[in-house]
Amino acid sequence: IVFAILVVINFVVVTKGAERIAEVSARFTLDAMPGKQMAVDADLNAGVIDEKEARRRRLEVAEEANFFGAMDGASKFVRGDAIAGILILVISVIGGFTIGVLQHGLAVGKAADTYVLLAVGDALVAQIPGLLISVAAAMVISRVGKEEDVGRQIVAQLFTSPRVLGLTAGILGLLGVIPGMPHVVFLAIAAVLGYAAWVISRRPPPAADAPPPAPAADAEASWDDLQPVDLLGLELGYRLIALVDKNRAGDLLTRIKGVRRKFAQEVGFLPPAVHVRDNLELKPSGYRVTLRGVIVAEGEAFPGMHLAINPGGITTPLIGTATTDPAFGLPAHWIEERQKEAAQMAGFTVVDSPTVMATHLSHLMQVQAARLLSRTETQQLVEHVSKLAPKLIEEVVPKLVPLATFQKVLQLLLEESVHIxxxxxxxxxxxxxAGQTTDAAELARRVRVALSPAIVQQIYGATKELDVIAIEPGFERLLVQALANAQAPALDPGVAELFTRTAAEVANKQEEQGVPACLLVPDAIRGAISRLVRRGSHR
Structure with a gap:
C-alpha cells in the first residue's frame, strides 16, 4: 500500500506536474526571446546601454532559455525513472515467483509471500530517492525569482513560517499516536517542530512588516516620469519581430546599421540611432517610422515573401498581392518564394521584406535629413571636424559663426538635397x-556657390555636357520681375500653378528618358523657384 501511494505521488502528481511546468516554461521563454533580444538591441542602438551590458543581457536571456530547455529534458528523465521503477517491480515479482516455484520447489503461497515481499521492499527503497529527486526537480522548475539561490528560498519559505511548522508538527503527532507506527520518532520530531513554531510565533514582527509607504500613484511627480521623445524610431507589428531576432536569422538591425553608415558616408553626418520597438496597436505585418515622435511614414512587410517592383514598362502579370513600393511609389506585388525566379526573369526588381523596410527607412532619412540634424549631431560634427582641422574650426565656430547659425546653414543645404x-x-x-553677413539663408546661398562642382557631379556624375531644363526667356524675365524685386507685384496664382504643373510634367519626361530633371534659373530667383517647384514635386 505504501509503495502504491509513493508511486502515485511520484508519477502522477510530482513528475507529471514538473514535466508540464518545464514544458510550458520552455515554450514561453523561447517565444519571449525575440522581444527580449529586440529590447536589448534597441537599448544598444539608442545608446542607453553599452556593448558590454548588451552582451551580458543577451547571455542572460540565452541562459534562461537553455535552463528551461534543459529542465524540460531532465523532467522526462525523472519520469522515465519512475516508469522504470514500476517495470522493474513487475519483472522482479514475476521472475522471483517463477524461480521460487520452478527452481526451488516452493509452494505457490510461500513463493508469493517471499519474493513479492522482497521485490516490493527493494522497489520501495529505490522509489524513495526517486521521489526526492522528483520533488527537487519540481522545486527548481517552479521557483519564482532570481534574487537569491534555491537553498535560501526553501529555508525562508519552509522554516520561517510558524503556520507551516505547526501544521507539520500536528500531522506528525497524529501519525505518532497511530498503533503500529514508530511512536518515539514521530512524537519527537513533532515536539521539535512544535517548539520551533512556538518560538518563531513569539518573535516580534520584522521591520519589513511596518506600514507600507504611500502607493506610487499618490507620490509626487518627478523628472524621472518624463520620457524623452525618440528622435528617430521604428515601430513593428508582432509578425515583424522575427526580422530583428538573430536566433531566427533576422538581420534587420544589421541592415539598419548599414543604412546609418551609408547615410553618414553619403550625406556627411552621423544620423541618430534608430530606436526599434514593437507596437501591438499596429497591424501584425505593419511598421511605422517616427521622427521626433511624429509619424512620417507607414507600410507593411510580409516575412517570408518578396516584393516584386515594376521599374516601368513591364506588362507580365504576377500572382500576388498588388501594392506600391513604400519608398518610391512604384507599382509592385508581394509574391511567394517560388515565384521569385520567374519575376526576376520578367524584369522585376525582387527584394525581401528586410530590404523593403531598410530601403524605405533609408529614403526617409535622405528626405528628412535636415530634421535629423539636431543640435546634438551638429555639435558632434564640429567635434569631429576639430580633430581633422582644429585651427580651422576654432576660428569659425563659434567665434565668427554661432553654432545655431552653423546648424541652420547646414539644414538649409540639406533641405535642398545638398550633401555636406x-x-x-x-x-x-x-x-x-561671415564678416559680411550673419543671415543663415545668405550664407547657405554662398556655400552652394562654393559647392557647385560637387552639386553638379552629384546630379550628373562625371560628364562634360549637362542636359538641363530651361525657361522661355520672356517668361523668365516675368519671373525675375515678380520674384526678385520685393517692391514688384506678386506672381499671379494662376501663372504660378501653370508653371508648377508644367515643370512637373517636363521633369517626368526627363526621368522617363533616364536624364536627371534639373531646372536652370537665374541665381536671383533660385530660392523662390525652388520653393515653388517643390510644392508640386518632391524632387
Missing part, C-alpha cells in the same frame, strides 16, 4: 563671408 560631406569647403566659405 565637404565640410572643409563649407567652413572655409563661412569664414570668408
Amino acid at each position: 560631406r565637404d565640410i572643409r569647403t563649407i567652413v572655409e566659405t563661412l569664414a570668408e563671408h
Whole structure:
C-alpha cells in the first residue's frame, strides 16, 4: 500500500506536474526571446546601454532559455525513472515467483509471500530517492525569482513560517499516536517542530512588516516620469519581430546599421540611432517610422515573401498581392518564394521584406535629413571636424559663426538635397563671408556657390555636357520681375500653378528618358523657384 501511494505521488502528481511546468516554461521563454533580444538591441542602438551590458543581457536571456530547455529534458528523465521503477517491480515479482516455484520447489503461497515481499521492499527503497529527486526537480522548475539561490528560498519559505511548522508538527503527532507506527520518532520530531513554531510565533514582527509607504500613484511627480521623445524610431507589428531576432536569422538591425553608415558616408553626418520597438496597436505585418515622435511614414512587410517592383514598362502579370513600393511609389506585388525566379526573369526588381523596410527607412532619412540634424549631431560634427582641422574650426565656430547659425546653414543645404560631406569647403566659405553677413539663408546661398562642382557631379556624375531644363526667356524675365524685386507685384496664382504643373510634367519626361530633371534659373530667383517647384514635386 505504501509503495502504491509513493508511486502515485511520484508519477502522477510530482513528475507529471514538473514535466508540464518545464514544458510550458520552455515554450514561453523561447517565444519571449525575440522581444527580449529586440529590447536589448534597441537599448544598444539608442545608446542607453553599452556593448558590454548588451552582451551580458543577451547571455542572460540565452541562459534562461537553455535552463528551461534543459529542465524540460531532465523532467522526462525523472519520469522515465519512475516508469522504470514500476517495470522493474513487475519483472522482479514475476521472475522471483517463477524461480521460487520452478527452481526451488516452493509452494505457490510461500513463493508469493517471499519474493513479492522482497521485490516490493527493494522497489520501495529505490522509489524513495526517486521521489526526492522528483520533488527537487519540481522545486527548481517552479521557483519564482532570481534574487537569491534555491537553498535560501526553501529555508525562508519552509522554516520561517510558524503556520507551516505547526501544521507539520500536528500531522506528525497524529501519525505518532497511530498503533503500529514508530511512536518515539514521530512524537519527537513533532515536539521539535512544535517548539520551533512556538518560538518563531513569539518573535516580534520584522521591520519589513511596518506600514507600507504611500502607493506610487499618490507620490509626487518627478523628472524621472518624463520620457524623452525618440528622435528617430521604428515601430513593428508582432509578425515583424522575427526580422530583428538573430536566433531566427533576422538581420534587420544589421541592415539598419548599414543604412546609418551609408547615410553618414553619403550625406556627411552621423544620423541618430534608430530606436526599434514593437507596437501591438499596429497591424501584425505593419511598421511605422517616427521622427521626433511624429509619424512620417507607414507600410507593411510580409516575412517570408518578396516584393516584386515594376521599374516601368513591364506588362507580365504576377500572382500576388498588388501594392506600391513604400519608398518610391512604384507599382509592385508581394509574391511567394517560388515565384521569385520567374519575376526576376520578367524584369522585376525582387527584394525581401528586410530590404523593403531598410530601403524605405533609408529614403526617409535622405528626405528628412535636415530634421535629423539636431543640435546634438551638429555639435558632434564640429567635434569631429576639430580633430581633422582644429585651427580651422576654432576660428569659425563659434567665434565668427554661432553654432545655431552653423546648424541652420547646414539644414538649409540639406533641405535642398545638398550633401555636406565637404565640410572643409563649407567652413572655409563661412569664414570668408561671415564678416559680411550673419543671415543663415545668405550664407547657405554662398556655400552652394562654393559647392557647385560637387552639386553638379552629384546630379550628373562625371560628364562634360549637362542636359538641363530651361525657361522661355520672356517668361523668365516675368519671373525675375515678380520674384526678385520685393517692391514688384506678386506672381499671379494662376501663372504660378501653370508653371508648377508644367515643370512637373517636363521633369517626368526627363526621368522617363533616364536624364536627371534639373531646372536652370537665374541665381536671383533660385530660392523662390525652388520653393515653388517643390510644392508640386518632391524632387
